[in-house]
Amino acid sequence: MFGIFKKKEVKWPFDQPKNCAVFTIRQVIEGECPIQVVYHDLEDDGWQFVSNIEYTMEDAKLVGLEEITKIDPTVFEIATIKPGYYAWRNKIGDKWTVAKTHEQADG
Numbered sequence: 001m002f003g004i005f006k007k008k009e010v011k012w013p014f015d016q017p018k019n020c021a022v023f024t025i026r027q028v029i030e031g032e033c034p035i036q037v038v039y040h041d042l043e044d045d046g047w048q049f050v051s052n053i054e055y056t057m058e059d060a061k062l063v064g065l066e067e068i069t070k071i072d073p074t075v076f077e078i079a080t081i082k083p084g085y086y087a088w089r090n091k092i093g094d095k096w097t098v099a100k101t102h103e104q105a106d107g
Contacts, residue, residue, distance in 0.1 A: 013079035016047065018066035023048040025059040028071065034092045035072045039101065042084035049075065052088070 003076040011017060023046065033051035040047055049068050069075055078087040078096045087096040 013076060014065060015045065015080075015083075016046070016065055018063045020047070020069055021040065021062045021067050022046065023050075024061050024063055024068060025050050025055045025057060027051055027053065027055065029061055029063065033044075035068070035075060036090070037088045038075060038081070039086040040054055040081050042085050042099065042101070045083050052090075054078055057068075 014020075016022075024035075025033075026047060026052055028035055033053055035049045036052040037050050039050075047065060047068075049072075065100065071090070074092060078098065081098050084101055085098055086101050087098045089096050091105055
């Protein structure tokens, strides 16, 4: 009877499932730094969501892709970048710039 009030399912835009493990850093998870650089890896079709800071392997974390979208929903804006490309911005609110990763540009 009230089917018209059901929330419309939005198609998941990433090429990986919501529970796919992705790379990020502790500073992003803890809210210390925003996501400023996103890599879509050519080798394994994986995703990396990091900030424009220096970090170490001790900072590295694996989380589900859906968790990243909850931390920063603006990553949906670049969900369709192809493997072998990356996106960056200076701060949240800036437009994402997308380019081929350096290894790919040289090859």
